[in-house]
Structure formats: C-alpha cells, structure tokens
Amino acid sequence: MRRAAKRAERIAFQGERGAFSEEAARKLLGREITLLPCARFEDVFRRLKEGRATGAVVPIENTLAGSVHENYDHLQRFDLPIVAETSVRIVHNLIVRKDVKFSAIRRVYSHPVALNQCLDFFSENPHIERIPFYDTAGSVKMITEEGFTDAAAIASRVAAELYDARILKKSIEDDRQNFTRFFLLRRPKDSRRLPRNAAAGALWKTSLVFTTRNVPGALFRALAAFALRDVSLAKIESRPLRGRPWEYLFYLDFLGRIDSPEVRNALDHLAELADYLRILGCYPQGA
Amino acid sequence: MRRAAKRAERIAFQGERGAFSEEAARKLLGREITLLPCARFEDVFRRLKEGRATGAVVPIENTLAGSVHENYDHLQRFDLPIVAETSVRIVHNLIVRKDVKFSAIRRVYSHPVALNQCLDFFSENPHIERIPFYDTAGSVKMITEEGFTDAAAIASRVAAELYDARILKKSIEDDRQNFTRFFLLRRPKDSRRLPRNAAAGALWKTSLVFTTRNVPGALFRALAAFALRDVSLAKIESRPLRGRPWEYLFYLDFLGRIDSPEVRNALDHLAELADYLRILGCYPQGA
Numbered sequence: 001m002r003r004a005a006k007r008a009e010r011i012a013f014q015g016e017r018g019a020f021s022e023e024a025a026r027k028l029l030g031r032e033i034t035l036l037p038c039a040r041f042e043d044v045f046r047r048l049k050e051g052r053a054t055g056a057v058v059p060i061e062n063t064l065a066g067s068v069h070e071n072y073d074h075l076q077r078f079d080l081p082i083v084a085e086t087s088v089r090i091v092h093n094l095i096v097r098k099d100v101k102f103s104a105i106r107r108v109y110s111h112p113v114a115l116n117q118c119l120d121f122f123s124e125n126p127h128i129e130r131i132p133f134y135d136t137a138g139s140v141k142m143i144t145e146e147g148f149t150d151a152a153a154i155a156s157r158v159a160a161e162l163y164d165a166r167i168l169k170k171s172i173e174d175d176r177q178n179f180t181r182f183f184l185l186r187r188p189k190d191s192r193r194l195p196r197n198a199a200a201g202a203l204w205k206t207s208l209v210f211t212t213r214n215v216p217g218a219l220f221r222a223l224a225a226f227a228l229r230d231v232s233l234a235k236i237e238s239r240p241l242r243g244r245p246w247e248y249l250f251y252l253d254f255l256g257r258i259d260s261p262e263v264r265n266a267l268d269h270l271a272e273l274a275d276y277l278r279i280l281g282c283y284p285q286g287a
Numbered sequence: 288m289r290r291a292a293k294r295a296e297r298i299a300f301q302g303e304r305g306a307f308s309e310e311a312a313r314k315l316l317g318r319e320i321t322l323l324p325c326a327r328f329e330d331v332f333r334r335l336k337e338g339r340a341t342g343a344v345v346p347i348e349n350t351l352a353g354s355v356h357e358n359y360d361h362l363q364r365f366d367l368p369i370v371a372e373t374s375v376r377i378v379h380n381l382i383v384r385k386d387v388k389f390s391a392i393r394r395v396y397s398h399p400v401a402l403n404q405c406l407d408f409f410s411e412n413p414h415i416e417r418i419p420f421y422d423t424a425g426s427v428k429m430i431t432e433e434g435f436t437d438a439a440a441i442a443s444r445v446a447a448e449l450y451d452a453r454i455l456k457k458s459i460e461d462d463r464q465n466f467t468r469f470f471l472l473r474r475p476k477d478s479r480r481l482p483r484n485a486a487a488g489a490l491w492k493t494s495l496v497f498t499t500r501n502v503p504g505a506l507f508r509a510l511a512a513f514a515l516r517d518v519s520l521a522k523i524e525s526r527p528l529r530g531r532p533w534e535y536l537f538y539l540d541f542l543g544r545i546d547s548p549e550v551r552n553a554l555d556h557l558a559e560l561a562d563y564l565r566i567l568g569c570y571p572q573g574a
Contacts, residue, residue, distance in 0.1 A: 236506065
C-alpha cells in the first residue's frame with residue numbers, strides 16, 4: 001500500500017534532454033524519474049512553484065565559469081528551498097552515429113562553449129571543422145537523425161545513450177577541473193522529504209544570502225557570528241548591488257544544520273547585523 | 288620629438304573584432320589603438336608576456352554570469368599586473384544590412400548566449416527564427432558580407448559600426464543589469480604608466496589572491512587584517528581548491544593604494560596568516 005502511494009518524481013530542468021542538469025538529476029534521484037526540460041531557468045522555478053513538477057534541478061556554480069547569479073536571484077524570488085546538492089564533472093565526449101569512424105570525421109557540431117573547451121582537440125586535428133550548434137545534446141540528436149557519416153557532436157555520455165549514438169573519444173575537454181554544482185529544490189511543504197544521498201551521519205550545509213550596510217568592517221562583523229561559534233564556512237561571495245554603490249549582497253554556505261543550537265545562535269547574531277537575510281536551504285553535503 | 292617617441296598601443300583581447308572586450312579597450316585607452324584579436328584567453332596573456340602586445344584587456348566578472356575563473360588562473364600564472372579596470376554594459380542590438388526593414392526579418396543570427404539573453408524579443412516575434420552563430424560580432428560580418436535581406440544579427444554597437452551595418456532595435460536584452468568588468472594588464476616594467484582614467488584624486492583599488500589553512504575562522508582572522516585598519520573591501524569570493532578538500536582560494540579587492548602605510552600593514556598582517564598570497568595589481572577605481 002505504502003509503495004503504491006509513492007508519488008512519481010517529475011523533475012524540471014533547463015536545457016534539452018541529455019543536458020548536464022539531467023545527469024545531476026539522475027545522480028540525486030536515480031533513473032525512475034520523469035524529466036521536464038524547460039527553455040529558461042525561470043520556467044524551471046515557475047513549474048515547481050505551480051506544482052507542475054515535484055522537484056527542480058538547477059546549476060549554481062561552475063569551477064571555470066563561476067556562480068550562476070541568475071539562479072541565486074530566482075532562489076530569492078521564489079520560495080523553493082534547497083534540499084540537496086551534487087557536483088557533476090563536465091566531460092565532453094566526441095560522439096558519432098554508430099557506424100562512423102574517426103577518419104571519416106570532417107565536421108564537429110556542438111554548443112560554442114563546449115567547442116571552446118576542446119581547443120586542444122581541434123589543434124591536433126586541424127582538418128576537422130568546428131560548427132556551432134544550439135545545444136550539446138541537441139547536436140547529437142541532429143547528427144543521428146540526419147544520418148551524417150562525416151560529422152560528430154560534442155556532448156555528455158547521457159546524450160550519447162539517449163540518442164543511441166557512440167562515444168568515439170571520451171573526455172576531450174582541455175581542462176578536467178570542470179565541475180558544476182547543482183541544487184535540488186522542492187516546494188516548502190515537500191522539503192522535509194529526505195533526498196537519497198542523505199546517509200546517516202552526513203555533514204549538513206546551510207545556504208543563505210544577506211546584505212550589510214556600507215560601513216568598513218561590516219563583513220568582518222557578520223562573519224564573527226560564525227567564527228565565534230566555530231561554524232566553518234564553505235563558500236562566500238560578494239555581489240555588488242547595482243544602483244546602490246558600496247552595498248553588497250553576500251552568498252554564504254556554512255557547515256551545520258539549521259536546528260543545531262550553535263547555528264541558531266549564529267543566525268540570530270547575523271540577523272542583528274544584516275539588513276536583509278534569507279535562508280535558501282539546509283541539506284546534506286553532496287558528493 | 289617626445290610625441291614621435293610615444294609608442295603605439297597594441298592591445299590583445301579574446302574574441303573577434305567588435306567584441307565587448309574591444310569596447311572595454313577603447314573605453315580605457317581611446318580610439319588610437321591597434322587591436323589584436325586572439326582565439327583563447329591564454330593567447331592574450333602569452334602575447335603580452337612575450338612583448339607582442341603593449342597591453343591586454345580581459346573580462347574578469349559579469350553581473351549575471353559571475354567571475355571568469357580562467358582569467359584569475361592566468362593572472363596567477365603570468366606575472367602581468369592589473370593597471371586599470373572598467374565596466375561595460377552588455378547591450379544587445381538588433382543589427383541589419385543598411386537597406387533591410389524590420390518587417391523583412393525572418394532569421395536572427397548570434398552567439399547562443401546572446402540569443403538566450405533576448406528571449407523576450409523572440410517571444411514577441413514568434414515568426415522570427417533564432418540561428419546560433421559562432422560569435423556576436425562575426426554574425427554581423429556574415430549577414431552584411433552575404434547580403435542577407437531577410438536576416439538580422441544580435442551584437443554590440445561597435446560591431447554594427449565596424450561592419451557598416453545598421454542598428455534597427457537598441458538594447459533588446461531581457462535584463463539590463465548585465466555588466467562585465469574588464470582589467471587592463473601590462474608587463475611589470477610598463478606598469479607604472481598611468482592609465483587615461485587615473486584622474487587626480489581617484490580612489491585606488493588593490494586586487495589579490497590568497498589561501499588559508501583549513502581551520503575554523505581562518506577567513507575571519509584574515510579579514511581582521513583589513514577591518515582592524517578600516518580598509519574597505521570591494522569584492523570577496525571563495526573558490527574551492529580541487530583535490531584539496533576544505534582548502535579555499537580567495538579573491539579579494541579592497542580600496543587602497545599598496546604604498547599607503549595602513550595597506551602595507553594590512554598586507555604584512557595577511558601574509559602572516561595566509562599560506563599563499565599574491566598581489567594581482569593596484570589601479571585607479573574605474574567607471
């Protein structure tokens with residue numbers, strides 16, 4: 001009875017099927033989920049907010065490209081708590097139709113960002129032309145559907161599987177230190193459901209956003225709230241507030257559960273000093 | 288004699304002619320400069336390092352997309368001090384050949400990132416197809432050279448001027464809070480040349496990178512070096528060091544000249560606490 005009542009997961013994400021967000025969603029929730037691709041990040045948040053999805057997976061930072069400020073903005077606007085995090089290594093693979101050999105390739109399609117992250121490959125193979133395409137996963141779909149015998153795509157392993165294509169060369173990206181961190185979001189009423197990766201004894205993280213008044217040492221005093229209680233920070237980033245010179249928004253992640261006494265005290269202390277403070281979520285530290 | 292001896296500026300940047308980096312270079316150095324487009328950020332740094340350019344202009348952060356970590360990495364690897372900064376508002380314009388009317392447009396070419404930042408325009412004009420192209424400025428060059436009468440491009444004002452094209456609609460981007468901050472770099476021996484925008488009485492900024500040991504409160508203690516001397520911070524960002532869990536690299540900008548007594552003391556104090564500390568440059572605060 002209990003089993004039948006288990007609601008199927010419908011997970012919203014930005015991009016085409018086979019995108020890296022899909023890989024993150026599967027890492028967080030397994031394979032038995034329904035994927036809801038959306039055109040814009042805002043659509044992803046709206047879809048969850050309106051109950052047309054049971055969860056949403058969004059990228060929040062990349063080791064090479066930095067924080068996705070747009071999603072921090074949406075996290076503040078929509079009341080959708082973070083309930084889990086995970087990191088996905090961005091691996092670019094050279095993908096072809098099943099019968100195509102490397103020597104036949106004359107053109108490679110992919111998103112320009114992916115093409116630009118594989119410049120060593122193109123330097124080593126100067127006879128192969130780079131052709132920009134709208135989407136990494138979409139380029140795999142296109143070369144297989146069109147039946148191209150002299151073309152390849154650059155995309156994730158998931159995209160190759162999805163479109164029944166073959167990986168000719170794994171991991172052709174220039175820089176292997178290319179990871180994207182993703183958040184799983186729920187509606188507030190569903191946020192007590194524990195994610196799969198919440199092993200017993202896991203460390204917890206809390207994410208928040210705050211602003212301070214423009215006085216020298218304001219951030220120093222704000223961090224005292226954590227340092228004086230031995231709460232360790234995991235991320236800090238300032239973001240200038242446009243139109244309000246010298247005012248900053250800070251993104252902060254720290255290690256700790258929001259219901260522990262020292263974290264409660266630290267947050268009360270921070271609230272005294274901050275003009276604006278918003279908790280974005282408390283979740284088990286992800287792999 | 289002195290005038291003739293003035294060396295012509297040859298400025299390296301990443302991208303095609305008409306890129307936003309070119310706009311930043313002109314804002315910093317005026318129109319009388321020779322522009323050296325490069326394929327990769329690394330090429331930009333190398334070109335300056337080897338003396339094949341007199342300066343380099345590189346993006347360091349964007350209000351929507353975050354910090355350009357790759358360029359922070361290059362700033363640490365190459366010894367090329369920051370000597371100036373500026374901010375450029377990223378404005379996307381709808382650009383056509385001189386004789387083309389809006390009603391004739393059926394297709395719009397641009398870099399996918401630019402296309403994705405103009406989604407409201409495409410929602411309002413559903414009959415117009417979005418076609419991804421390698422480069423924003425390059426898409427203007429292409430539609431003018433090919434003589435397309437039913438196509439437009441999305442790019443900067445500079446690109447429109449450069450390829451003798453016409454701006455049909457200004458500023459069609461969804462979010463106007465889209466700014467990119469650029470640095471001007473020199474070789475160490477040239478770094479005493481004052482940039483144009485160094486007005487008398489300008490505020491100065493210093494940028495540095497440091498790491499701290501993994502102890503709770505390490506960042507708090509590091510910031511004390513500045514807070515105790517009333518030195519104001521302008522940016523702080525942590526970046527996890529891959530392969531070294533719980534160790535972080537911090538990017539920090541503060542207001543102050545490196546030769547002032549309080550800044551000297553703050554840096555000596557920080558050096559006591561940091562495992563690694565590197566000054567990236569000291570420069571007049573830019574507009």
